[in-house]
Amino acid sequence: MATVSLRTPVISPATKPDAIRRLSSAKNLNGSLQVRDIINSPPKHHVQKSVFQLAVKSMKMSKPAFSPNCSIFQTNYMPALKFNTKIVRSSNIEKQEMQPALVVGVSVFILKDNKILFGRRRSLSVGANSYLLPGGHLELGESYEECATREVKEETGLDIKDIEWLTKTNKFYYDETHLEVTYVRAYLSDPDQTPQNVEPDKCEGWYWYDLNNLPEPMFGPLREMLQGGFSPFPNSS
Ligand SMILES: Nc1nc2c([nH]c(=O)n2[C@H]2C[C@H](O)[C@@H](COP(=O)(O)OP(=O)(O)OP(=O)(O)O)O2)c(=O)[nH]1
Numbered sequence: 001m002a003t004v005s006l007r008t009p010v011i012s013p014a015t016k017p018d019a020i021r022r023l024s025s026a027k028n029l030n031g032s033l034q035v036r037d038i039i040n041s042p043p044k045h046h047v048q049k050s051v052f053q054l055a056v057k058s059m060k061m062s063k064p065a066f067s068p069n070c071s072i073f074q075t076n077y078m079p080a081l082k083f084n085t086k087i088v089r090s091s092n093i094e095k096q097e098m099q100p101a102l103v104v105g106v107s108v109f110i111l112k113d114n115k116i117l118f119g120r121r122r123s124l125s126v127g128a129n130s131y132l133l134p135g136g137h138l139e140l141g142e143s144y145e146e147c148a149t150r151e152v153k154e155e156t157g158l159d160i161k162d163i164e165w166l167t168k169t170n171k172f173y174y175d176e177t178h179l180e181v182t183y184v185r186a187y188l189s190d191p192d193q194t195p196q197n198v199e200p201d202k203c204e205g206w207y208w209y210d211l212n213n214l215p216e217p218m219f220g221p222l223r224e225m226l227q228g229g230f231s232p233f234p235n236s237s
Contacts, residue, residue, distance in 0.1 A: 105181040106147040107135035107222075109232035110160060112188060115208035116232065117156070117195060118215050122202055127219040134206070135181075148184050156206050157196035160186035166232055169221060181221070185232045 110117040110133075118131040136151035138144070145163045152160050163186045170180045195206035209215050211233065214226060 102178045102180060104138040105135060105179060106138055106144050106151065107133040107181055107183050108148045108152050108160070108163075109133060109166065109183065109185040110152065110156075110158065110188065111185055111233060112191065112208060114233070115210055116214075117158075117206055118209050118218075119155070119197075119203040119206040120215070121219075122204060130217045130219040131209075131215040132219045132222065133183075144182050144184060148186060152186070155199055155203065157198050158193055159189040161189045162187050167225075167230065169225070171221070183225075183232070185234075 116133075118133060120131050121127045121129060123129060134152045134155045136147065136154070138147045139150075142150070144165065148163050149160060152158050163184050166183045166185055168180060168182045170178075172178050197203055197205045207215075211226075211231065218226070
């Protein structure tokens with residue numbers, strides 16, 4: 001088993017013990033890694049992410065290159081690009097300068113009868129403790145439809161069909177994150193399929209909600225849209 005330290009711009013003393021514990025027991029790392037410490041990097045040009053997701057994803061990508069001799073694992077993470085990660089040796093710690101980047105998200109209104117699927121995020125994630133749609137970040141070379149299909153499957157186990165573009169938001173956040181989110185709608189390929197909570201570390205569970213009885217607290221940008229009169233249902237205007 002290898003022991004590593006993680007370098008990340010987003011760790012706080014309060015969340016560190018929990019992040020180390022979660023990371024060390026992450027099932028998709030198959031017990032191959034023991035996390036010794038998580039170290040702060042300057043919060044410059046980074047994208048706010050849950051430390052847990054950030055580190056697990058980066059490690060998954062870098063695993064083939066992983067060597068037990070590495071004692072510092074540096075992750076400078078840009079979800080839109082996903083290649084700006086590298087392992088450095090403790091004796092020769094290089095610093096990788098981040099460039100500001102446009103981050104592209106895809107969120108999916110899965111519609112069933114007059115209901116929409118929402119899940120409540122656990123803490124440590126974007127939108128912590130609020131209700132969000134299934135979704136995630138566009139990977140390099142992926143279409144919006146491919147991203148929607150992949151993220152929904154990864155998070156809920158559901159297969160979707162008839163994906164249609166609905167709208168897009170474009171926001172620049174105080175931490176210099178430029179986030180563009182594309183919202184699509186889709187339907188279940190098999191109407192009898194039920195959502196599974198595939199990522200229980202990240203989400204409390206997935207449930208259907210009526211448009212007239214939406215769950216609270218809703219993720220801010222989503223609430224703004226829905227309270228502003230936006231409807232994901234066809235022929236609703
Ligand atoms: N999942 C989701 N993300 C949303 C919604 N509205 C919205 O602006 N976003 C933003 C927040 C994030 O910057 C981005 C998607 O992030 P995410 O937190 O779901 O990403 P993820 O970890 O599941 O996916 P990934 O990094 O594995 O690609 O889109 C929404 O309703 N659902």
